[in-house]
Amino acid sequence: MFQSLQQRRWLLVCLWVLIVAAIVAAPAILPVFRLNLLGRFLSLAIVALGIDLIWGFTGLLSLGQGIFFALGGYAAAMYLQLSNAGDLPNGIPEFFGLYGVKELPFFWHPFASPWFTLVAIWLIPGVLAGVLGGLVFRNRIKGVYFSILTQAALLVFYNFFNGQQKLINGTNGLQTPATKLFGQYVGSDLMQRWFFWVTAVVVILIWALLRWVVRGRFGDVLIAIRDDEPRLRFAGYNPTLFKTLVFGLAGALAGIGGALYTVQSGSASPQFMEVPMSIDMVIWVAVGGRGTLVGAILGAVVINFAKSLVSEALPESWLFIQGGLFILVVTALPEGVIGWFRGEGPGNWLNRLGYCLNILGNWLIRWGNALIRQSTAFPWLNSLGINTLGNWLIGWGHALNSVGIVRRIGTYPRLELEGQVEVQP
Amino acid sequence: MRSALLELRQITVSFDGFLALRDLNLSLQPGELRAVIGPNGAGKTTFLDVITGKTAPTDGDVVFKGRSLLGRPEHRIARLGIGRKFQSPRVFEKLSVQENLALAVSRPKQPWSLLFQRLTAGQRDQVHHLMSIVNLQNRADWAAGSLSHGQKQWLEIAMLVGQDPDLLLVDEPVAGLTDEETDLTADLLKSLAGDHTVLVIEHDMEFIRRLESPVTVLHQGHVLCEGTMDQVQADPRVIEVYLGTSEEENG
Numbered sequence: 001m002f003q004s005l006q007q008r009r010w011l012l013v014c015l016w017v018l019i020v021a022a023i024v025a026a027p028a029i030l031p032v033f034r035l036n037l038l039g040r041f042l043s044l045a046i047v048a049l050g051i052d053l054i055w056g057f058t059g060l061l062s063l064g065q066g067i068f069f070a071l072g073g074y075a076a077a078m079y080l081q082l083s084n085a086g087d088l089p090n091g092i093p094e095f096f097g098l099y100g101v102k103e104l105p106f107f108w109h110p111f112a113s114p115w116f117t118l119v120a121i122w123l124i125p126g127v128l129a130g131v132l133g134g135l136v137f138r139n140r141i142k143g144v145y146f147s148i149l150t151q152a153a154l155l156v157f158y159n160f161f162n163g164q165q166k167l168i169n170g171t172n173g174l175q176t177p178a179t180k181l182f183g184q185y186v187g188s189d190l191m192q193r194w195f196f197w198v199t200a201v202v203v204i205l206i207w208a209l210l211r212w213v214v215r216g217r218f219g220d221v222l223i224a225i226r227d228d229e230p231r232l233r234f235a236g237y238n239p240t241l242f243k244t245l246v247f248g249l250a251g252a253l254a255g256i257g258g259a260l261y262t263v264q265s266g267s268a269s270p271q272f273m274e275v276p277m278s279i280d281m282v283i284w285v286a287v288g289g290r291g292t293l294v295g296a297i298l299g300a301v302v303i304n305f306a307k308s309l310v311s312e313a314l315p316e317s318w319l320f321i322q323g324g325l326f327i328l329v330v331t332a333l334p335e336g337v338i339g340w341f342r343g344e345g346p347g348n349w350l351n352r353l354g355y356c357l358n359i360l361g362n363w364l365i366r367w368g369n370a371l372i373r374q375s376t377a378f379p380w381l382n383s384l385g386i387n388t389l390g391n392w393l394i395g396w397g398h399a400l401n402s403v404g405i406v407r408r409i410g411t412y413p414r415l416e417l418e419g420q421v422e423v424q425p
Numbered sequence: 426m427r428s429a430l431l432e433l434r435q436i437t438v439s440f441d442g443f444l445a446l447r448d449l450n451l452s453l454q455p456g457e458l459r460a461v462i463g464p465n466g467a468g469k470t471t472f473l474d475v476i477t478g479k480t481a482p483t484d485g486d487v488v489f490k491g492r493s494l495l496g497r498p499e500h501r502i503a504r505l506g507i508g509r510k511f512q513s514p515r516v517f518e519k520l521s522v523q524e525n526l527a528l529a530v531s532r533p534k535q536p537w538s539l540l541f542q543r544l545t546a547g548q549r550d551q552v553h554h555l556m557s558i559v560n561l562q563n564r565a566d567w568a569a570g571s572l573s574h575g576q577k578q579w580l581e582i583a584m585l586v587g588q589d590p591d592l593l594l595v596d597e598p599v600a601g602l603t604d605e606e607t608d609l610t611a612d613l614l615k616s617l618a619g620d621h622t623v624l625v626i627e628h629d630m631e632f633i634r635r636l637e638s639p640v641t642v643l644h645q646g647h648v649l650c651e652g653t654m655d656q657v658q659a660d661p662r663v664i665e666v667y668l669g670t671s672e673e674e675n676g
Contacts, residue, residue: 217539218536220517220520221539224517230479233498233503234509237500237528237534238498
């Protein structure tokens, strides 16, 4: 058990070294176009981390994370629009002119402050998620009803944002590339490189934060909520409070992801709140591995990279590939890819491999024996080297058998290896 | 007479007109060990649901340490000092034995204290002590889901004790246990009484006899009779409900 733990730790360390090396090397290797894509996908990974926290650990499947993602994005875009509006007519963002709006709507004013915006990016979606979640959880709505409610909320927000031309430019959204930050255009290569760095650091910081959250007793309570919430109440815990907190935290993370995504993709628009987008977010986590933080990050980054590569080569085919991937994960790897590696997956495969080797080995031995019998019955066959061939087959058969047995022993339950005795209470 | 720890006053529970409990009165003294028996459908589990806040009674009052429990959510009732073990063992299967017990002994059970505080040395000792009582020290890091049925029963009892409630409600603790395990469970429950008040619901008459405690018989949501095991078994009404009522009486 100790050994296998050590092995896994080494695997994890290697994985992390690879990830950090990839992030550090990326700006040097990747053209700015790809680097910008990686930066966007890393911001989506932040959203995925939040979904992993509420779904993978706490068992709350939210199909409405797009709401919080969009709110974070809009907050960032509003600040950028305002900070560049000084030299424009009326001193307000250009799009207002299209609708004849002369005065800035009241809720835009605070976003002139960078500090307010930095806080609003995560606080507004976080508090909204906490309030919405708290109302739902108080009434003990869970499971599929919770998922349906979140999706309904998503549609409400989507339609509302789409219709508000005079407040937030409706369906067109707010564009950022032509705005300036620190005297540079947000869409410039230099700024995009910086955004990539910021995103990479934020992903790692949030990963570390969530790891701390889920590793301790707080995380144990989350898992207990997922497995048997009513039982937890009788142990004196209030699941509503915990669920509200983590749902708020996931909302805040979605907001941070949305803000970073917006500055790298160039616009915040109601499309962030389309239904497929929020479902995609869930799929990243499912494929990467529910309940494994690294799985959520890898799922978001790898699937999105695959999506952009496949879409370049074979447009139209991505939806089929994504659907197939999801079906494959649901049926064959219910714990996701990383979950499969951490669980019994590799052991089971080694076990099966060993089993096949054993069958092959026994089969070779049988054939070898048969050949030797034939060669003793018909001495003339001997001269053809049949006897040697038989011995050779038997030798290989035994070798395969040994490998197979070693493979299988390596995967036996730990109990036998440690020589523990079954204890009865 | 000391004041009762728990008092049920004329509890009635109606599910769409079906009376699961009717005019049920029961009181438990501090430190008492009490067994509750009754045929299937007598309302034994509903009776625990009412005490722990899972089901609201249609009528009547539940008083614990002089305070009414009505309208309080489950977790607050649990924090007041009522622990419950379920009929089929319910432990948190993905958590290890140690983590299960750590959740039980943690105090206060608030998010921030769970995030920012570690278990105190005393609480860690308590976890180890509980594991040694139920003989699960070697299983400390095992997922609770991989334990045998009997071990899960015992883990759940240990979690209950770790919660340190004044009143333990134990629903069928020996269902599916071997004879030897049943005897050990009876000894454990007897040793808990005194410091704690224990209420045991069970079908197994031999087990009830071993508890050497007063017995309350429930029938159709009502207390049929109370007394020692021998008195109860000799009561003609009890024999009747266990052997079946005659047609005329059912009407």
